[in-house]
Amino acid sequence: MKPPLDVVELARRVEAAEPAAVARxxxxxxxxxxSAEAQSVExxxxxxxxxxxxxxxxxxxxxxxxxxxxxLLSALSRVAREQGRTVGVLAVDPSSPRSGGALLGDRARxxxxxxxxxxxVRSMASGGDxxxxxxxxxxxxxxxxxxxxxxVVETTGVGQSETDVxxxxxxxxxxxxxxxxxxxxxxxxxxxxxxxxxxxxxxxLGAVAERARSELVSALDAIYAGGAPDWRPPxxxxxxxxxxxxxxxIEVIDNHRAHLDAEHALAARRTRSAAAWALRLFTxxxxxxxxxxxxxxDALLARFTKAVEGGAxxxxxxxxxxxxxxxx
Amino acid sequence: xxxxxxxxxxxTYSGHSTPKxxxxxxxxxxxxxxxGLSIAFDLPTQTGYDSxxxxxxxxxxxxxxxxxHLGDMRALFEGIELERMNTSMTINATAAxxxxxxxxxxxxxxxxxxxxxxxxxxDIIKEYLSRGTYVFPPGPSLRLIADTIQYTVEHVxxxxxxxxxxxxxxxxxxxxxxxxxxxxxxxxxxxxTVKERGIAQADLDRVFGRLSFFINSSIxxxxxxxxxxxxxELWDRLGxxxxxxxxxxxxxxxxxxxxxxxxxxxxxxxxNILRIVLEMLGVTxxxxxxxxxxxxxxxxxxxxxxxxxxxxxxxxxxxILAFETDLLEHGDLFDGSPVVEQRTSExxxxxxxxxxxxxxRGGTVPAVESGYIKERLVxxxxxxxxxxxxxxxxxxxxxxxxxxxxxxxxxxxGIDTILRIDPSxxxxxxxxxxAWRNQRDAGAVKQxxxxxxxAAKSGDNIMPASIAAxxxxxxxxxxxxxxxxxxxxxxAPTGVAGARTPASGHDKLEKLRKEVEALARELxxxxxxxxxxxxxxxxxxxxxxxxxxxxxxxxxxxYEGIRVTPRxxxxxxADEGVHLVGLSILxxxxxxxxxxxxxxxxxxxxxxxxxxxxxxxxxxDAAALEKDGVAAVYTxxxxxxxxxxxxxxxxxxxxxx
Numbered sequence: 001m002k003p004p005l006d007v008v009e010l011a012r013r014v015e016a017a018e019p020a021a022v023a024r025x026x027x028x029x030x031x032x033x034x035s036a037e038a039q040s041v042e043x044x045x046x047x048x049x050x051x052x053x054x055x056x057x058x059x060x061x062x063x064x065x066x067x068x069x070x071x072l073l074s075a076l077s078r079v080a081r082e083q084g085r086t087v088g089v090l091a092v093d094p095s096s097p098r099s100g101g102a103l104l105g106d107r108a109r110x111x112x113x114x115x116x117x118x119x120x121v122r123s124m125a126s127g128g129d130x131x132x133x134x135x136x137x138x139x140x141x142x143x144x145x146x147x148x149x150x151x152v153v154e155t156t157g158v159g160q161s162e163t164d165v166x167x168x169x170x171x172x173x174x175x176x177x178x179x180x181x182x183x184x185x186x187x188x189x190x191x192x193x194x195x196x197x198x199x200x201x202x203x204x205l206g207a208v209a210e211r212a213r214s215e216l217v218s219a220l221d222a223i224y225a226g227g228a229p230d231w232r233p234p235x236x237x238x239x240x241x242x243x244x245x246x247x248x249x250i251e252v253i254d255n256h257r258a259h260l261d262a263e264h265a266l267a268a269r270r271t272r273s274a275a276a277w278a279l280r281l282f283t284x285x286x287x288x289x290x291x292x293x294x295x296x297x298d299a300l301l302a303r304f305t306k307a308v309e310g311g312a313x314x315x316x317x318x319x320x321x322x323x324x325x326x327x328x
Numbered sequence: 329x330x331x332x333x334x335x336x337x338x339x340t341y342s343g344h345s346t347p348k349x350x351x352x353x354x355x356x357x358x359x360x361x362x363x364g365l366s367i368a369f370d371l372p373t374q375t376g377y378d379s380x381x382x383x384x385x386x387x388x389x390x391x392x393x394x395x396x397h398l399g400d401m402r403a404l405f406e407g408i409e410l411e412r413m414n415t416s417m418t419i420n421a422t423a424a425x426x427x428x429x430x431x432x433x434x435x436x437x438x439x440x441x442x443x444x445x446x447x448x449x450x451d452i453i454k455e456y457l458s459r460g461t462y463v464f465p466p467g468p469s470l471r472l473i474a475d476t477i478q479y480t481v482e483h484v485x486x487x488x489x490x491x492x493x494x495x496x497x498x499x500x501x502x503x504x505x506x507x508x509x510x511x512x513x514x515x516x517x518x519x520x521t522v523k524e525r526g527i528a529q530a531d532l533d534r535v536f537g538r539l540s541f542f543i544n545s546s547i548x549x550x551x552x553x554x555x556x557x558x559x560x561e562l563w564d565r566l567g568x569x570x571x572x573x574x575x576x577x578x579x580x581x582x583x584x585x586x587x588x589x590x591x592x593x594x595x596x597x598x599x600n601i602l603r604i605v606l607e608m609l610g611v612t613x614x615x616x617x618x619x620x621x622x623x624x625x626x627x628x629x630x631x632x633x634x635x636x637x638x639x640x641x642x643x644x645x646x647x648i649l650a651f652e653t654d655l656l657e658h659g660d661l662f663d664g665s666p667v668v669e670q671r672t673s674e675x676x677x678x679x680x681x682x683x684x685x686x687x688x689r690g691g692t693v694p695a696v697e698s699g700y701i702k703e704r705l706v707x708x709x710x711x712x713x714x715x716x717x718x719x720x721x722x723x724x725x726x727x728x729x730x731x732x733x734x735x736x737x738x739x740x741x742g743i744d745t746i747l748r749i750d751p752s753x754x755x756x757x758x759x760x761x762x763a764w765r766n767q768r769d770a771g772a773v774k775q776x777x778x779x780x781x782x783a784a785k786s787g788d789n790i791m792p793a794s795i796a797a798x799x800x801x802x803x804x805x806x807x808x809x810x811x812x813x814x815x816x817x818x819x820a821p822t823g824v825a826g827a828r829t830p831a832s833g834h835d836k837l838e839k840l841r842k843e844v845e846a847l848a849r850e851l852x853x854x855x856x857x858x859x860x861x862x863x864x865x866x867x868x869x870x871x872x873x874x875x876x877x878x879x880x881x882x883x884x885x886x887y888e889g890i891r892v893t894p895r896x897x898x899x900x901x902a903d904e905g906v907h908l909v910g911l912s913i914l915x916x917x918x919x920x921x922x923x924x925x926x927x928x929x930x931x932x933x934x935x936x937x938x939x940x941x942x943x944x945x946x947x948x949d950a951a952a953l954e955k956d957g958v959a960a961v962y963t964x965x966x967x968x969x970x971x972x973x974x975x976x977x978x979x980x981x982x983x984x985x
Contacts, residue, residue, distance in 0.1 A: 024905070027853070031851075
């Protein structure tokens with residue numbers, strides 16, 4: 001038998017970025033058994049002591065299938081490592097709705113040096129729950145952010161899953177493949193939330209990629225015709241095989257983070273994200289009826305926001321809102 | 329009576345341990361009446377590594393002969409007159425290099441290079457889809473193929489520069505229609521590459537005429553007769569319509585065959601002798617579509633490497649068919665047969681439609697890169713396996729008529745019924761390699777490598793620079809490393825994501841899903857399985873089928889594809905928090921590789937995760953591995969994947985719940 005888990009010790013080892021501890025911690029936050037959930041809440045609380053400012057930059061990468069997200073992620077983590085930053089990756093693949101199983105294949109496309117403890121890659125199934133991220137993704141990001149300077153969450157999809165990634169990331173990067181018009185249409189129509197950064201991948205395709213880029217820029221011009229926001233999403237062209245544009249992408253991500261810092265917006269954004277994530281977890285567990293019983297969406301969100309402002313994690317906030325009928 | 333047909337070229341796919349040991353084997357085989365040679369190279373040679381590369385560990389001399397430099401090639405053919413030999417080389421990513429060494433060795437013998445006859449397999453598409461010894465991305469790979477074609481058409485005119493393979497597609501589960509379709513797609517990719525170079529029509533005609541095929545033949549020999557005839561018709565049509573080849577002779581479908589290994593069984597292995605003979609009929613009976621060259625596997629391939637006696641038995645089967653029977657005395661046996669005509673047209677039309685489907689997807693390379701073709705093959709193989717599991721497809725001795733008397737061929741105590749590679753082979757080969765490096769002219773090596781780099785960069789034909797490098801003493805690893813730097817390395821899609829378990833045998837899958845659900849509740853999360861292929865072996869069919877079924881049973885499956893190092897696998901097992909690791913190794917290097925993975929897993933804190941291994945693993949090796957801590961060993965006789973998964977569920981339960 002394994003010895004009982006010392007959560008405080010585990011948190012300390014996570015902060016020291018020991019790969020085995022990070023792996024164990026993520027397995028713990030994935031574990032749905034009641035005993036594990038209690039430990040998971042305790043672990044996340046311990047990790048909070050690291051403090052907001054010292055925590056890793058959280059980037060969400062999303063986009064349609066075939067846009068080359070995994071290869072981009074591979075190039076991004078390589079360049080970030082070369083710049084001396086430690087990198088934690090959470091690669092999310094869809095679960096099969098029939099069997100609940102999943103093929104986690106992204107790892108294959110990320111170049112991982114087995115001896116480099118400054119790069120950690122974890123694959124996770126979407127769990128087939130609501131959107132593109134599983135229940136445990138938010139907590140897994142918390143774990144990674146306590147251990148690594150740059151945390152990247154990769155998930156497939158255009159539509160619902162973007163809102164998911166937004167819940168766990170400070171900066172959302174949407175990756176677009178040249179000559180695929182859907183994304184552009186979604187953006188123009190306002191169906192798609194505007195991300196923080198737009199990437200036109202596969203710039204090695206030449207003219208097609210250049211055209212995609214200029215189309216995006218003019219779409220943004222049209223969207224912002226009424227007035228410029230304080231952050232207008234930059235458009236970056238990248239190519240994973242040649243690593244072209246990757247340094248620029250990192251710079252833009254950093255700029256976005258600096259922008260949030262300058263506006264003192266980071267804490268507010270994280271609070272908003274954590275509260276929204278808590279609502280998502282709550283709804284997933286107790287359903288719409290549970291939300292109604294708890295006083296409705298807005299009331300719940302307000303309480304979650306308050307709990308998060310008081311230092312609770314999303315998981316904790318949900319645990320505190322256990323409806324009476326659910327304890328039977 | 330028609331004039332007696334000439335017999336096909338008779339070969340045996342062979343080579344092992346060292347160039348010297350293989351040379352002795354070749355000379356014995358030729359003395360027994362073999363009329364050509366078929367060289368098996370070891371995996372480091374096939375993937376461009378020297379024998380002393382860390383990547384080569386455990387693999388040197390195992391699946392074939394190691395050839396690191398001209399000295400090795402010289403030793404391989406000592407006493408064999410290359411000008412008069414017909415040599416087939418199963419070599420792909422490094423085909424241009426091995427051909428360069430062959431030409432250099434032949435020149436040393438004083439041969440007239442123009443008279444050299446033989447074949448370089450040189451088909452990279454099927455490596456992406458099935459066999460797994462690719463190195464470079466599709467673009468540079470096709471360029472290397474086109475270079476060898478253009479070079480040989482001009483300088484070695486009787487050489488078959490590329491042997492388009494449908495063989496490995498069938499091994500990966502292809503139906504006859506898919507086999508024909510995707511082989512033709514590969515030919516189109518190659519021919520289009522050559523054509524785009526802007527060569528004259530007369531040269532394109534000659535190139536078309538030099539393309540040959542390497543075909544599989546299964547136990548369903550009526551299908552096989554018709555498949556070959558469909559090939560003949562479609563190749564003619566393709567030549568005429570797409571490439572405007574006017575001369576009918578140049579549109580003749582020329583092919584060699586290795587009959588099916590997929591259907592050979594570990595259970596009652598002597599039955600395989602009969603299967604091999606029946607499979608041979610499918611490619612010899614029809615005069616109109618008869619193989620030009622034939623090689624037969626040995627009856628005990630599912631057990632391990634065959635011995636010379638086992639290979640001799642297969643050669644005798646060919647000789648008896650060609651020289652004792654009256655087959656070659658007659659014209660085509662099937663002309664006018666409505667059955668054969670009907671089945672031929674079915675295969676022909678379905679295959680042609682699939683060729684068009686691939687072309688509509690932008691062509692062969694995009695259909696490979698997107699995983700389209702691979703997914704269809706994985707799905708076909710899943711259907712085949714499910715039919716065997718369900719008893720719908722009968723395999724004698726496996727899922728029917730399993731009662732058998734003890735076999736005197738395999739049951740003798742203490743006597744190996746397979747060939748064992750002496751572990752000292754690797755050390756000897758490395759010592760010879762070091763001596764070779766020390767005695768060569770370093771200046772000439774550098775100069776020819778620079779010229780090779782320049783040719784790779786400029787797009788000049790790679791062959792002249794490679795031949796010069798071969799003569800200067802450059803090694804296989806140096807050639808491979810330089811081109812890796814220039815072209816980059818490639819990872820092909822695994823095809824598992826888009827395939828699914830067929831409906832056949834669905835009850836078992838439903839039952840399994842319930843067990844996995846129950847296990848997930850006990851574990852607190854879904855059971856997570858890492859499927860790994862350590863080492864250089866690229867035969868991924870088994871790993872793919874396990875990954876596919878495990879996913880469809882509700883596992884979360886991490887599968888990174890082929891050629892992952894033990895250290896990388898251990899890191900993946902640790903970081904991913906998996907409950908179980910399954911390793912698949914078919915090259916015979918299982919002892920070294922499995923132990924290495926377990927050792928690395930202990931170092932990286934995943935020592936408590938159970939490991940199972942699958943492959944062509946003899947009983948004695950399996951026992952040794954189990955002693956080393958491997959939880960279970962699976963071999964080709966374990967055809968029932970549902971049962972394997974049930975055992976894995978139990979294993980995870982015992983280890984973690």
